[in-house]
Amino acid sequence: MPGDRRAVSSNGVPVPFTDELFTPLPDSSGLLGDPGALRRRFHDDGLVLLRGFLDRETVLALREAYLSTFPEGLLKPGSTPRDGVFSGRPPEGLPSHGVKDHPAYDFVRTERFASFARQPALTGLAETLLGGPVRLMPRGILRHFYAGSLRASRAHTDHAYMSQGSDRVLTMWIPVGDCPVETGGLVYLEGSHRDSPERFDPARLASDRAHDSRPISHDLQLTARVVGRRWLWSDYEAGDLTVHSPYVVHASLDTVTDVMRVSADVRFIREEDKMDPRWTKEWAGDDGA
Ligand SMILES: O=C(O)CCC(=O)C(=O)O
Numbered sequence: 336m337p338g339d340r341r342a343v344s345s346n347g348v349p350v351p352f353t354d355e356l357f358t359p360l361p362d363s364s365g366l367l368g369d370p371g372a373l374r375r376r377f378h379d380d381g382l383v384l385l386r387g388f389l390d391r392e393t394v395l396a397l398r399e400a401y402l403s404t405f406p407e408g409l410l411k412p413g414s415t416p417r418d419g420v421f422s423g424r425p426p427e428g429l430p431s432h433g434v435k436d437h438p439a440y441d442f443v444r445t446e447r448f449a450s451f452a453r454q455p456a457l458t459g460l461a462e463t464l465l466g467g468p469v470r471l472m473p474r475g476i477l478r479h480f481y482a483g484s485l486r487a488s489r490a491h492t493d494h495a496y497m498s499q500g501s502d503r504v505l506t507m508w509i510p511v512g513d514c515p516v517e518t519g520g521l522v523y524l525e526g527s528h529r530d531s532p533e534r535f536d537p538a539r540l541a542s543d544r545a546h547d548s549r550p551i552s553h554d555l556q557l558t559a560r561v562v563g564r565r566w567l568w569s570d571y572e573a574g575d576l577t578v579h580s581p582y583v584v585h586a587s588l589d590t591v592t593d594v595m596r597v598s599a600d601v602r603f604i605r606e607e608d609k610m611d612p613r614w615t616k617e618w619a620g621d622d623g624a
Contacts, residue, residue: 347485360567381528381583433620461603500611519590527584
């Protein structure tokens with residue numbers, strides 16, 4: 336296992352990796368044969384982790400397909416797109432992540448990505464958890480982080496970004512490749528789907544984006560302490576996924592391995608419900624949503 340888990344960081348801010356602040360994310364895969372129990376777990380915890388839910392080979396092939404679209408220079412010489420080992424320097428002239436002419440912008444518009452998101456196993460899971468027919472939300476996101484950027488997702492709820500539509504939505508977070516803690520996986524604030532947004536106000540005041548009311552904070556230690564909760568962590572493997580409610584607070588850790596983090600967020604809404612208009616179009620890194 337790479338790395339030193341006395342501390343991890345998010346957006347460059349260290350977070351002590353202590354029992355007070357972190358606890359393992361429980362695996363709910365054992366409930367897959369019992370849809371009612373899985374749905375209850377999802378409602379009780381605000382999320383579920385399903386290990387090996389997707390075919391590992393399909394996930395790794397998606398990683399390979401995405402990383403193959405980069406110009407020379409991203410990958411460490413001698414490594415393959417499937418390995419996804421960072422050279423240490425992004426290719427010259429690469430636009431910001433996900434904006435027009437960046438490979439992620441094009442990739443989410445490919446049939447390859449669309450068919451991955453539309454695979455029946457994901458739709459079936461969404462129907463089980465939302466309790467009826469669902470629609471895929473068009474704004475599917477492909478995320479990509481590498482060591483040295485000290486960039487990660489700030490603590491937030493999805494609801495803060497999709498408050499103009501029904502809350503009968505869910506997010507599937509899919510690591511596209513193995514993603515141990517050091518590669519910068521998602522962490523969830525245990526039980527936070529039951530907290531009112533105001534409880535996090537002290538963390539918002541200290542946020543590095545205090546002008547934007549949507550993220551809570553870049554400081555995960557402070558965010559946990561203001562509500563006295565712990566971050567749920569996991570060493571994810573290709574094929575695993577999490578599903579979370581729009582109300583659970585989550586964030587990601589910095590990528591500190593040479594292996595890059597690639598992941599996809601795929602979202603579903605109950606078929607008959609109103610979708611937030613910002614989620615009806617394909618994603619772009621600078622779409623502001
Ligand atoms: O992958 C990330 O860093 C953030 C993902 C996220 O916020 C989500 O899936 O809702």
